Amino acid sequence: MEDVTSHAIDLIEAAYSLEGSDSDWLAHLIDVGAPVLDHGQGIFAFNYVHPARNGGGADVGHNGLHLRSLPTNFLDRLDAARAVIPPEVFHAITLPGFAGTWTEVCRDHPEISPRFLELLGYSDMFAIFACDPNAVGVFIGAPLSAAKTLSPKSREVCQMVAAHIASAFRLRHALKETGMRPGGHSTGFPEEAEAVFDASGFRLIDSLGPAKEATAAEILRAAARSVDAARPRGLTEQERQVVAYVALGERNKLVAYRLGLSPSRISSLLRRAMRKLGVKSRAALIHKVRPMGVPAAMDDEPVA
Numbered sequence: 576m577e578d579v580t581s582h583a584i585d586l587i588e589a590a591y592s593l594e595g596s597d598s599d600w601l602a603h604l605i606d607v608g609a610p611v612l613d614h615g616q617g618i619f620a621f622n623y624v625h626p627a628r629n630g631g632g633a634d635v636g637h638n639g640l641h642l643r644s645l646p647t648n649f650l651d652r653l654d655a656a657r658a659v660i661p662p663e664v665f666h667a668i669t670l671p672g673f674a675g676t677w678t679e680v681c682r683d684h685p686e687i688s689p690r691f692l693e694l695l696g697y698s699d700m701f702a703i704f705a706c707d708p709n710a711v712g713v714f715i716g717a718p719l720s721a722a723k724t725l726s727p728k729s730r731e732v733c734q735m736v737a738a739h740i741a742s743a744f745r746l747r748h749a750l751k752e753t754g755m756r757p758g759g760h761s762t763g764f765p766e767e768a769e770a771v772f773d774a775s776g777f778r779l780i781d782s783l784g785p786a787k788e789a790t791a792a793e794i795l796r797a798a799a800r801s802v803d804a805a806r807p808r809g810l811t812e813q814e815r816q817v818v819a820y821v822a823l824g825e826r827n828k829l830v831a832y833r834l835g836l837s838p839s840r841i842s843s844l845l846r847r848a849m850r851k852l853g854v855k856s857r858a859a860l861i862h863k864v865r866p867m868g869v870p871a872a873m874d875d876e877p878v879a
Contacts, residue, residue: 701722
């Protein structure tokens with residue numbers, strides 16, 4: 576894993592390719608990433624949406640799964656291995672932006688990792704959760720023939736690669752959603768919404784399709800009020816971004832890399848956000864924002 580830096584640029588360039596379908600893009604990504612990711616046991620990848628943070632059930636599924644140099648029964652083994660992880664544990668260990676080995680990600684759940692790896696048929700597995708704070712993006716896994724622990728340098732490079740893949744995934748989908756909806760027509764509303772509410776009194780300004788129905792409009796209005804009530808007050812957009820990533824356990828240096836800002840700027844934004852939220856430590860910040868759907872961080876770090 577120490578050799579990861581030499582091929583990282585090729586992988587990042589492949590991530591930002593806008594050609595082809597999402598399926599072709601993901602297949603190309605793991606092909607180009609093979610020198611970085613494949614340690615002689617193969618690679619797999621799929622589109623990742625964390626269900627507990629996106630209104631779904633416990634199962635992530637493997638939408639758009641791609642396998643490279645893996646045995647024909649690997650999918651069955653993967654399903655069997657995932658079945659031994661309780662939903663609450665799975666939700667706790669699948670942190671967006673994580674890059675490391677399975678034994679590392681399961682460090683707080685030692686009872687889970689051995690059985691999972693036994694059913695998977697490998698000694699360990701390298702994993703990248705290339706997702707945004709909403710836990711939407713790409714999962715990439717590579718089985719390992721022996722248990723591994725990443726060096727700090729390798730971990731940093733892998734996390735940066737994961738950040739680029741997550742950004743590229745968002746870019747592809749943002750471009751796809753600009754203009755035509757999946758159904759083939761544009762709503763003309765911002766973000767292709769089906770209803771627009773007044774920001775102060777949540778009065779329905781305009782709607783189309785099912786949102787025109789009185790019951791649906793009332794449900795949407797109640798949801799808008801709930802979202803507004805959960806939003807941190809007085810934070811700027813950059814402060815909200817920093818808070819979201821810090822609450823996921825990411826260190827200031829990586830947050831700076833993700834957002835294209837200096838580490839000192841991240842520290843300043845974090846301090847300002849914490850003052851506005853009335854908290855004095857990262858732990859208190861995480862406790863404050865967790866009711867909004869932000870998972871617990873893996874470790875702590877001084878604010879600056």
